[in-house]
Amino acid sequence: MKLFSAAQLHEADKITTKKHGITLVELMERGGTQIFNWLHHRMQGAQVPIHIFSGIGNNGGDGLVVGRLLIEHGYNVKVYVANFTDKRSKCFLINYDRIKTVTKDWPILMTSAHDFPEIKDEDIIIDALFGIGLNRPPEGWVKELIQYLNSKKSFKLSIDIPSGMYANKALTDAEAVLKASHTLTFQAPKLSFFLPETGRFVPYFEVLEIGLDPEYLHTTEPIAQVIAKPEAQQFYKQREKYAHKGSFGHTLVVAGSYGKMGAAVLTTKAAYRTGAGLVTAFVPESGYNILQTAVPEAMTLTDAEDDLITSIAIDFEPSSIAVGMGIGTKPETVKALGKLFKEAKEPLVIDADALNCIAANDELLNHIPELSVLTPHPGELERLIGAWTDDYDKLEKTKSFAKQHNVIVVIKGANTIVVIEERLYINTTGNPGMATGGSGDVLSGMIAGLISQGYDPLIASVFGVYLHGSAGNLATQEIGFEALIAQDIVEHIGPAFLTLFAPEPTEQDAKNA
């Protein structure tokens, strides 16, 4: 699914009205009707008090449409207009007049903190104060209003975006953002929903299509792509009947040092479970028995040194290489890495200590094969690109780094983001149970396992990240967040592939369960 900026969405509104002979007010009616339908489906006429807080822009207009439809259907509604400026939008004003035709209980104008109404915890709050037209942080009594609403335990439904948050810009005042229980967003999710500093304000969201011009949406380069099941399904390559193990390549895993041989085990197993035809682990000598016992399917080559990697000698041409998990950063290892980079003909998957070696030895960057995949967690990323001021600065710095070195960067975390040139691919699978030692090692093995089978490095990264999160989700369903360990992710790679094409449970299935 494509993600658009606030400017692109405003442009889409304009083009839609021009091309499809529909007015902005009609478009607003569509959006408001969808929100109403969502609520009506769930509330079935229940008389729970609903408090709608509208601003004076088009988001406020949406709130007024919802208010009118709820009143017409007999709900117990109070509408408040936060009258923070006289510059009301045209569509707001039209709907302000319309709501007065269905009730004598006109919207209550609020002009200061004295006007805040009493709200009970059981009541419902609808937030239509600011949408994607926010252009500065809410201040004064409007900020106080947001904080007042946040102090209530009520269910809070935000229209389009929680008020106080931008669609694709960093927050300037985290104290002035509505803490929505649920957000119903128009046409496409917003980039800020997926980034750590702002995503916390959007624990749940749903996208409501309002029929913006399909051609504009189709032909416009988005600011990011969201990867969910429909996208992931398209990446999958069917296996041919006459395929043999040679068809799926030979992955080399360069990993481990004394006390960290488990990293090599996890990556090696993950590469196999993801479908690599053959996997060879290259480990320090003392890792030999560990690897041969823990992963009998794998071949094992060893360094001359007992406890660390000092010189990587292999007797085959790997079709993919994952390097760095648990290798440490000793000078001998850095030297061995430099040689591996120079000699490699294909893109590598570079993780963990290999990233730390690069961060401490810039010249290594000059030898990384094009389109290699770097998989830093936030700490490793900072060592590579320097500190960032906010999530957007982090993305810009990562894009520059990826462009400068012609590599793919996988920014790991909740909603892992794959960065290539100017493009961002945001993952939707995974859960906090995966915040456990070794889960990143599994990811490296999975991406290398996919490259080995002929997936190109970008697809392997995006698809690998999706499957990794999906395996983590399936594992969590069985054992919960706390007990999940990296091996469980490996054990669920198979089910993650199987689930890729399994039908989604319907509402009826949920009722029958």
Ligand SMILES: NC(=O)C1=CN([C@@H]2O[C@H](COP(=O)(O)OP(=O)(O)OC[C@H]3O[C@@H](n4cnc5c(N)ncnc54)[C@H](O)[C@@H]3O)[C@@H](O)[C@H]2O)[C@@H](O)CC1
């Ligand atoms: N055709 C339509 O009418 C549609 C309406 N939509 C709704 O329109 C919204 C965008 O509407 P707008 O562009 O009118 O913007 P908003 O409704 O987000 O409101 C911004 C208004 O408040 C002012 N403002 C911004 N930041 C402020 C601050 N900190 N303190 C005080 N005033 C501030 C702005 O100058 C502007 O007048 C979307 O989020 C969505 O809810 C669209 O999504 C769908 C189509």
Ligand SMILES: Nc1ncnc2c1ncn2[C@@H]1O[C@H](COP(=O)(O)OP(=O)(O)O)[C@@H](O)[C@H]1O
């Ligand atoms: N809260 C979370 N939600 C989703 N995925 C997560 C979360 N925390 C961690 N992960 C995933 O788990 C992996 C952790 O990787 P990393 O930090 O490198 O672990 P390690 O170094 O122990 O192997 C990454 O793929 C990351 O995206």
Ligand SMILES: [K+]
């Ligand atoms: K809002």
